[in-house]
Amino acid sequence: MQNTVPTQVKPSGGIVAQRVAEQQPPAAAWKSMTLGAIATAPVNELLQTLGVRIIEVPQGELAAEGLVGWFVGRVGSAEIQIERTLPQADREPVVRDLLARITPSQQSYGKRAPSAPRLRPATVGGNPIHIECPAWCTSDHVEGFLVDVFHTGEPVDLVAPTLDGPPQPLLHARLHADTFGTDVPRQAPHIVVDDESQLFAMTPAQALEFADDLVAFAAQVRALAEQAGR
Template structure:
């Protein structure tokens, strides 16, 4: 029997943080080198930011796809790691961004993301119970 977790496409992010690497970036048309985490999948050359402080890092998306009656899958939520090179030390720390269709994004600290994941497990059990009740009706 499949679970809610089975419909999540898992990103291939490393389980332990690796040392930052230097990668090329374009900033106002000039090639520079920026520290970039292993999990970052952004093409910083293609972005060509106006200022160095605008360089941001993003990981691969983890998508939650739900089946629709027409047999198609619909994107319900997407999550990814984000980090910026600007701001205070706390503001530069990686966070987990969760995007929902037509709803404002959530930006979670790693510990908040763990709590959210735990609550998703609880939600899965309740959703499964609702499905059983609806099947009986």
């Protein structure tokens, strides 16, 4: 068998074998992995690191259940099922989403096919029309001009308790899309975070990084609370 370990040669002419870097066990790698890394790292690298394999199933097998992907297993021993005819451009986001859900505990999860946009009534300049609207949108679509029509979802809220009163709202986040607007980056669905004084618009990848930062911040707050309680 051919030796593929890199070598160096001593001044005397002898060969010194180089130590091969040991790969982290999947469970250890998972602990240090962030949502941002799952969104940006090469998919093949993620699969190898987390111990996940891709299984291609016949066309229509998952679609018959309304799914685009299926996951079963845990970190170090899991598989993702994808229909073999699913285009590569559609496959990667599905795989990344399923990888983001993996944990050391055995589980299964089916990723549902995205809902087709629905036609909903809108009123623009007093005139009734119909527009395509994503399933998550809760806007009533009553605007003066079409360029002002937007899609927005239900907010998720973060409130902070206080020593001398009821909890106070701290942050709000929601899906948003200015589909008919002139600002191209904001036409696609994105995440808006606001503190009731300023808005922060984020791409999905940026929102994942922000979520990782919130998790790290929460860990620091927990450590402070434990320190104060001693």
